Amino acid sequence: MVWQEQPLFMGWCLNCHRNPENYVRPRDEIYNMNYVPAEPQEVLGPRLVAEYGIMPAEQLTNCYVCHR
Ligand code: HEC
Numbered sequence: 001m002v003w004q005e006q007p008l009f010m011g012w013c014l015n016c017h018r019n020p021e022n023y024v025r026p027r028d029e030i031y032n033m034n035y036v037p038a039e040p041q042e043v044l045g046p047r048l049v050a051e052y053g054i055m056p057a058e059q060l061t062n063c064y065v066c067h068r
């Protein structure tokens with residue numbers, strides 16, 4: 001049933017928006033299917049979040065980010 005799958009789909013979106021630093025990659029690696037971080041994600045992630053000016057999780061998980 002399609003309507004039951006929607007919250008799961010949203011959960012996938014939210015999971016990442018809650019912790020963008022765990023998933024963020026260098027911009028030029030976004031389409032690389034074989035991407036492996038060049039340094040530990042705990043080091044790279046927070047740095048890229050700052051460098052790219054990614055909004056903090058409190059904002060990225062706000063309903064209006066996706067539901068306008
Ligand atoms: C693997 C991680 C990840 C997943 C999965 C993900 N997002 Fe995101 N999303 C991000 C990050 C990181 C940003 C911030 C990008 C930036 O600021 O440059 C973002 C930004 C956005 C923005 C723009 C916010 C703004 O106002 O600038 C929207 C809208 C959005 N995501 C919607 C979604 C939706 C809808 C889904 C699920 C279908 C989804 N995202 C799944 C990581 C993710």
Ligand code: HEC
Nearest residue numbers: 006007009010011013014017060061062063064065066067
């Ligand atoms: C990162 C993006 C994102 C955020 C943030 C987000 N949602 Fe969603 N939401 C989705 C997606 C994608 C779907 C499934 C597709 C759709 O129905 O548009 C969905 C579906 C839903 C649904 C079921 C489908 C519907 O339209 O009735 C509800 C209810 C909902 N969201 C409520 C919320 C509420 C409340 C919040 C804030 C606490 C929230 N969402 C925050 C992406 C998001």
